Amino acid sequence: MINVEDWYPADGLTLEPNAERAATEIESSLALTAGPGAGKTEMLAQRADFLLRTGSCRYPKRILAISFKVDASRNLKERVQRRCGTELASRFDSYTFHAFAKRIIDRFRPVLTGENSLAPDYTIGSPKVSGKQIDFSDLVPLAIQVLINSPIACNAIRQTYSDVFLDEFQDCTNKQYELIKVAFQNTNIRLTAVGDTKQKIMGWAGALDGVFATFAEEFQAIPLNMYRNFRSKPKLLRLQNQIILRLDPGSFMPEELMVGNEGDIYSCSFNNCQQEAEFLANQINIWIKEEDTPLSEIAILVSKQLDLYAATVMTELEKLTIPYRNEQQLQDLSVEPAARLVVDYLLSLYGDREPAAWTRLMNLLIPFTEDEEEQLIHRQDWQRFIKSERKEALRDQLDSSYPNRWDFVRRFLNKIGLQTLTALSSDYESQARLREVIVETNTKITGMLGSEPDLVKALAKFSDDQAVRILTIHKSKGLEFDAVIMMAIEQEIFFGDQDENRCAFFVGVSRAKNKLLLTHVNQRARPDGFTGRWNVQRHSQNEYLGYVHQFLDE
DNA sequence: TTGATGAAGTTTTTT
DNA sequence: ACTTCATCAA
Numbered sequence: 001m002i003n004v005e006d007w008y009p010a011d012g013l014t015l016e017p018n019a020e021r022a023a024t025e026i027e028s029s030l031a032l033t034a035g036p037g038a039g040k041t042e043m044l045a046q047r048a049d050f051l052l053r054t055g056s057c058r059y060p061k062r063i064l065a066i067s068f069k070v071d072a073s074r075n076l077k078e079r080v081q082r083r084c085g086t087e088l089a090s091r092f093d094s095y096t097f098h099a100f101a102k103r104i105i106d107r108f109r110p111v112l113t114g115e116n117s118l119a120p121d122y123t124i125g126s127p128k129v130s131g132k133q134i135d136f137s138d139l140v141p142l143a144i145q146v147l148i149n150s151p152i153a154c155n156a157i158r159q160t161y162s163d164v165f166l167d168e169f170q171d172c173t174n175k176q177y178e179l180i181k182v183a184f185q186n187t188n189i190r191l192t193a194v195g196d197t198k199q200k201i202m203g204w205a206g207a208l209d210g211v212f213a214t215f216a217e218e219f220q221a222i223p224l225n226m227y228r229n230f231r232s233k234p235k236l237l238r239l240q241n242q243i244i245l246r247l248d249p250g251s252f253m254p255e256e257l258m259v260g261n262e263g264d265i266y267s268c269s270f271n272n273c274q275q276e277a278e279f280l281a282n283q284i285n286i287w288i289k290e291e292d293t294p295l296s297e298i299a300i301l302v303s304k305q306l307d308l309y310a311a312t313v314m315t316e317l318e319k320l321t322i323p324y325r326n327e328q329q330l331q332d333l334s335v336e337p338a339a340r341l342v343v344d345y346l347l348s349l350y351g352d353r354e355p356a357a358w359t360r361l362m363n364l365l366i367p368f369t370e371d372e373e374e375q376l377i378h379r380q381d382w383q384r385f386i387k388s389e390r391k392e393a394l395r396d397q398l399d400s401s402y403p404n405r406w407d408f409v410r411r412f413l414n415k416i417g418l419q420t421l422t423a424l425s426s427d428y429e430s431q432a433r434l435r436e437v438i439v440e441t442n443t444k445i446t447g448m449l450g451s452e453p454d455l456v457k458a459l460a461k462f463s464d465d466q467a468v469r470i471l472t473i474h475k476s477k478g479l480e481f482d483a484v485i486m487m488a489i490e491q492e493i494f495f496g497d498q499d500e501n502r503c504a505f506f507v508g509v510s511r512a513k514n515k516l517l518l519t520h521v522n523q524r525a526r527p528d529g530f531t532g533r534w535n536v537q538r539h540s541q542n543e544y545l546g547y548v549h550q551f552l553d554e
Numbered sequence: 555t556t557g558a559t560g561a562a563g564t565t566t567t568t569t
Numbered sequence: 570a571c572t573t574c575a576t577c578a579a
Contacts, residue, residue, distance in 0.1 A: 070567090496564085
């Protein structure tokens with residue numbers, strides 16, 4: 001353990017003054033606003049390192065971090081592990097709001113009575129099919145009920161934690177904020193809320209207006225702002241600053257943070273969406289072929305109704321055989337646990353040395369128990385099984401079509417047993433879904449063997465994501481790309497609340513590290529034959545193109 | 555059956 | 570801003 005004065009940012013990183021101030025605050029709660037690319041996750045990781053390493057979070061107290069997405073929650077935990085090591089990081093709990101609420105409910109379920117009472121074997125899903133079932137939207141309200149009804153439950157939570165981190169706080173809803181208040185208001189627990197009001201694009205889904213100000217007041221939190229943007233090139237920063245001037249003049253970046261002339265901004269107008277699509281596909285081809293931009297570093301962002309607006313450009317990409325991924329269709333097979341299991345098994349079977357696949361496989365196959373002897377028995381059993389199967393697989397490998405690969409998989413899955421397979425994901429409670437995933441995995445591997453005859457190489461490509469990303473602005477939040485295309489920048493498509501649309505535009509623009517390309521058209525045809533009436537006059541009143549105008553490269 | 559009128563949806567995550 | 574769906578009167 002070290003003294004507070006002796007702490008320096010882990011891994012030799014330097015933080016901007018407000019970030020270091022935020023990382024090392026021990027007296028008060030914090031309301032930290034920070035723009036895109038400011039390093040919010042890094043700051044939280046450094047703060048966790050500070051609190052744990054200086055004993056400001058005193059053993060056995062823990063730090064609780066709450067995020068909205070599973071991804072974000074996992075990333076934060078990983079970053080903390082990297083910064084202060086697994087030992088200290090074991091006292092860092094990173095959950096989503098839903099996971100945190102469910103833990104409270106599961107631990108103190110009997111506290112819920114009357115119409116809130118919950119069966120011990122309750123399930124979550126929609127639609128509600130029986131009294132045993134609750135909705136995702138019930139989790140936070142029920143957790144609030146637990147804490148209101150039971151001082152014991154409330155105390156248990158308060159005793160556990162010295163600090164609470166709240167990520168993407170601008171998206172916090174009414175109920176979520178209520179949970180935070182019931183659990184932590186008027187205690188000596190420090191709260192650190194981090195977010196960006198300029199990126200508040202979930203208002204329509206219930207995100208609380210002015211939640212940072214409310215929080216600062218009700219928790220006596222110190223408001224701080226981080227100005228730096230480490231993500232984007234200077235030219236892009238100046239464009240972002242122009243929008244910031246409109247959204248929140250208080251976080252306008254000083255000139256000295258945007259020195260230089262690097263970065264590209266283009267805006268193109270077309271008569272119809274066919275021309276727009278051909279141009280975009282061609283431009284992407286140039287980036288890939290002539291500038292060696294990795295496919296996954298190129299993104300096409302659309303405000304909404306992606307399947308409608310991006311249909312033509314997807315067709316054009318196919319014509320040029322440029323791989324793309326429509327991120328709205330969340331049917332990404334490579335993240336399915338059952339698919340990963342099959343791929344890892346085949347890699348362990350046919351591959352020469354695949355330590356990563358082997359580790360993942362063993363973590364999954366060997367049940368977690370305290371009993372080390374039992375674990376050893378399981379491990380040896382699986383090692384024996386795979387060793388004997390591998391002998392046969394090496395013979396199979398002599399024929400380049402791998403005739404028996406699926407027999408191996410079938411034997412493997414039979415040995416694991418349905419129960420373990422079903423437990424991989426709640427989706428698989430329906431056996432049909434599990435079967436579907438496994439069949440699709442086989443189909444995909446067969447397909448990939450067509451272009452890559454070496455099975456091990458084909459398998460390595462299975463989760464490889466070398467493809468242009470096509471997604472809505474909302475889904476792009478928190479991501480970054482070397483080159484960003486924002487298509488269909490027509491005033492009419494940004495309907496609804498204008499403040500929120502401006503934020504959405506800002507989110508899109510600020511995803512780009514290097515290159516930003518905006519396109520708009522005079523007439524937009526829909527794939528089903530509808531033709532809009534959008535005309536050139538309207539474009540002169542296009543607020544979004546207006547921001548970009550003065551920064552254009554020709 | 556048709557046309558007129560009005561309301562709702564469009565941007566999302568979560569065990 | 571524009572589509573889709575429900576409802577009602579003719």
